Amino acid sequence: xxxxxxxxxxxxxxxxxxxxxxxxxxxxxxxxxERPRLYRQAxxxxxxxxxxxxxxxxxxxxxxxxxxxxxxxxxxEPQHIFLELGPGRCDLALAMARRCRRVVAVDVSAEVTxxxxxxxxxxxxxxxxxxxPVAAGSVDVAYSDQLMEHLHPDDAFAQLVNVVTALxxxxxxxxxxxxxxxxxxxxxxxxxxxxxxxxxxxxxxRELRELxxxxxxxxxxxxxxxxxxxxxxxxxxxxAVERGLDGLPGPLARRLARSLPxxxxxxIRIAGVK
Numbered sequence: 259x260x261x262x263x264x265x266x267x268x269x270x271x272x273x274x275x276x277x278x279x280x281x282x283x284x285x286x287x288x289x290x291x292e293r294p295r296l297y298r299q300a301x302x303x304x305x306x307x308x309x310x311x312x313x314x315x316x317x318x319x320x321x322x323x324x325x326x327x328x329x330x331x332x333x334x335e336p337q338h339i340f341l342e343l344g345p346g347r348c349d350l351a352l353a354m355a356r357r358c359r360r361v362v363a364v365d366v367s368a369e370v371t372x373x374x375x376x377x378x379x380x381x382x383x384x385x386x387x388x389x390x391p392v393a394a395g396s397v398d399v400a401y402s403d404q405l406m407e408h409l410h411p412d413d414a415f416a417q418l419v420n421v422v423t424a425l426x427x428x429x430x431x432x433x434x435x436x437x438x439x440x441x442x443x444x445x446x447x448x449x450x451x452x453x454x455x456x457x458x459x460x461x462x463x464r465e466l467r468e469l470x471x472x473x474x475x476x477x478x479x480x481x482x483x484x485x486x487x488x489x490x491x492x493x494x495x496x497x498a499v500e501r502g503l504d505g506l507p508g509p510l511a512r513r514l515a516r517s518l519p520x521x522x523x524x525x526i527r528i529a530g531v532k
Contacts, residue, residue, distance in 0.1 A: 278455030294386030328486030344405035475530035
């Protein structure tokens, strides 16, 4: 569900930011019953207005896909049911369909997905932003990349609860989302110090651990690394670095968080185990 994308000119960049801010304000102020409709309207409007924002250079697209598959290869098995939240163009869903028994892809917008070439073991569902339309206890591995930050915080928690319900006992949810310490990561970078576009909330590892545990996961692990190769570490290590950044002025904290030594550690990639 990426929205920054390649932008043709500064003027277009600014127009996209203005549009995203309008929708973000509506979503933040809407109640729970309104938000499902607004998610779909917001992203359908955005992709119609800026139809190229989800299109990346073919070499970059393939490289990113290879990294995702390399990371996921250590978690999936041929008999597994794999769930992807926010699949976009479904490139990863198609790749995982060759590795898993069944793939379920769930998104809020049909505008960006727009595919009619999915194989028989891939099903695509348009969601209300929180629901996970699969049988309880049926999913082995769930995954999202650049999704959590697009949800209203209340809906992020509701979706986590639904992911827990969808997972089998021992199942795992792998969540990749940008750290607020190195943000903003949406279209507002360069205009604002905090995410003010359609990243409704960018998180710290500590905030996510609290959310995951409250939603019903029994254990949360962080992964650090790069290039599709990651190793598990205790959440406490990343949390300690975050606490160190808390005591620094904002610009310095952001500069350090974006630096090479800390970037692999703070790029949030966590696993919740049911």
